[in-house]
Every structure is written in C-alpha cells, then in structure tokens.
C-alpha cells in the first residue's frame with residue numbers, strides 16, 4: 144500500500160484565500176519589508192517568491208537588497224528605521240546571514256510586533272507560554288497542512304528530528320500546545336530509529352537527504368518531510384531531495400512530497416503572519 148500524498152499547494156491556496164479576505168478588511172494593505180543580504184541563489188529565489196505572493200494576496204511588499212559586505216551596524220540601523228516606520232507592518236530578514244553578522248543580535252533588534260518570522264525572543268516566549276502571536280512560518284505551516292488534511296495530533300506521539308530555530312524547536316512548542324506528546328531527537332540522539340519508530344506523527348527537518356528509511360518508520364505513521372536538499376547535477380537543474388526516503392511511502396499512512404509539500408506552506412504562512420502583525424498593530428492603536 145502506498146501512503147496518502149499530503150500535497151502542499153492546495154493547503155497553501157486555501158490559507159492564502161483566507162489571508163486575502165482578512166487583508167481586505169484592514170484599512171489599508173499590510174506592508175511587508177524583506178531584507179536580503181548578498182546574492183545566495185536560494186535566498187534570491189525564496190525572497191522573490193515571498194514578494195510575488197505578497198502582491199498576489201493583496202498585500203504590499205518591498206525587497207531591500209544590501210551587499211554581503213554590509214556591516215552589522217548598518218543592518219541594525221536599517222532595522223531601527225523600519226521598526227519606527229508606521230507604514231511598515233512586517234519585517235523579515237532572510238536567513239542565512241553572512242558569517243560576520245551575529246544572527247541573534249539582528250533578530251533580537253526587530254520590533255517583536257513586526258517580527259513576521261517569529262524568531263524574536265519575545266515571540267519565542269509567547270509560543271512556549273502557550274499563546275503565540277507571530278510564530279515561525281514553516282512549523283505553523285506544517286500545523287495548517289495537517290489540519291487541512293483532517294489530522295489532529297491531540298493525544299498522539301509526535302517525534303521531531305531536528306532542533307533548529309526555524310523548524311524543530313518552534314514545532315515542538317506548537318505540537319505541545321496542540322496536546323501531542325512530543326519528543327525532539329537530534330544529531331546526538333542514540334538509536335534514532337528506535338525513537339522515530341514510536342511516532343504516530345514523524346516530522347523530519349535536519350537537511351540530510353534520505354536520512355529516514357522505511358525501517359525507521361512505524362506502520363501507519365503520518366510523516367512530514369521538511370528537508371530540502373539540493374542534488375547538483377552537471378548540465379542539469381539541481382534535483383531536490385527530502386530528508387525522508389521515498390520508499391517510506393510503503394509503510395507510512397501519509398507522507399508529504401519534496402518538492403511540493405511543506406515548502407509552499409512557508410510562504411503562505413508568511414502572508415498570514417503579516418496580516419496578523421497588521422491586525423495586532425491596529426488593535427494596539429485602538
């Protein structure tokens with residue numbers, strides 16, 4: 144038997160339609176400013192996708208490109224200006240940043256109420272206190288994808304492989320808030336297969352192509368593959384591989400594809416977060 148395919152695009156379209164309707168109720172279109180440093184090809188492509196999707200959803204957006212030699216001081220000073228600009232509702236700094244920049248300092252400099260990525264310590268605290276306002280786009284997108292396909296994690300065993308700021312850690316908080324029993328495994332976890340086989344819901348976000356093989360998955364598990372690994376091929380377009388081996392479809396109940404699974408949810412959720420930021424700011428003004 145082959146697993147049900149949990150495709151991202153229909154779930155992303157549904158979320159974008161709801162988001163466009165919320166945006167249309169605001170006094171003016173919410174504005175998102177995206178800061179990109181340097182020309183990393185993946186970042187160029189993700190930022191262009193975010194800008195395009197914002198406009199298609201009835202939001203206003205702008206992209207500011209700074210050279211990869213930009214000093215931390217200059218970046219912080221631009222963030223301070225955007226924090227103070229009442230016309231800007233959401234600010235996003237595309238990651239990764241060049242190695243001379245302290246990511247922690249930069250993310251902590253954002254106004255938490257404009258931090259549409261949900262990486263500021265105040266937003267991390269809100270999530271772990273059980274009342275998130277702006278939470279990271281990929282894990283919130285994962286939760287929306289599950290709910291789009293009718294899955295509830297309440298009372299279920301959820302195993303996350305990976306403890307990154309962008310996915311693993313915030314996903315653990317969201318799953319706990321949704322009443323799952325959560326285990327976070329990582330590179331130092333011994334006998335990973337014994338841990339992952341226990342999962343009713345298995346989430347994998349480590350950036351290692353095909354790390355999870357069929358013997359590591361319990362029969363009937365729902366498997367969410369958050370990995371995007373680029374396999375460069377001479378003279379051809381790079382092939383994208385997930386962290387989960389495709390043969391896992393033979394044991395799992397449901398599986399997200401790569402590409403076309405979680406990826407589109409990240410961008411759709413960013414639009415929803417931008418609208419949430421604008422709604423929150425409007426409430427503060429009332």
Ligand SMILES: Nc1nc2c(c(=O)[nH]1)N[C@@H](CN(C=O)c1ccc(C(=O)N[C@@H](CCC(=O)O)C(=O)O)cc1)CN2
Pocket residue numbers: 189235236237238239260280281309371383401402403404405406407408409410
């Ligand atoms: N500030 C942030 N930086 C980064 C984030 C983030 O959430 N905030 N996440 C990732 C990259 N990312 C968005 O920025 C992202 C990754 C993947 C996709 C996506 O749609 N993937 C497609 C495949 C696209 C391709 O061909 O490469 C898919 O999986 O189907 C969207 C956004 C790191 N940086």
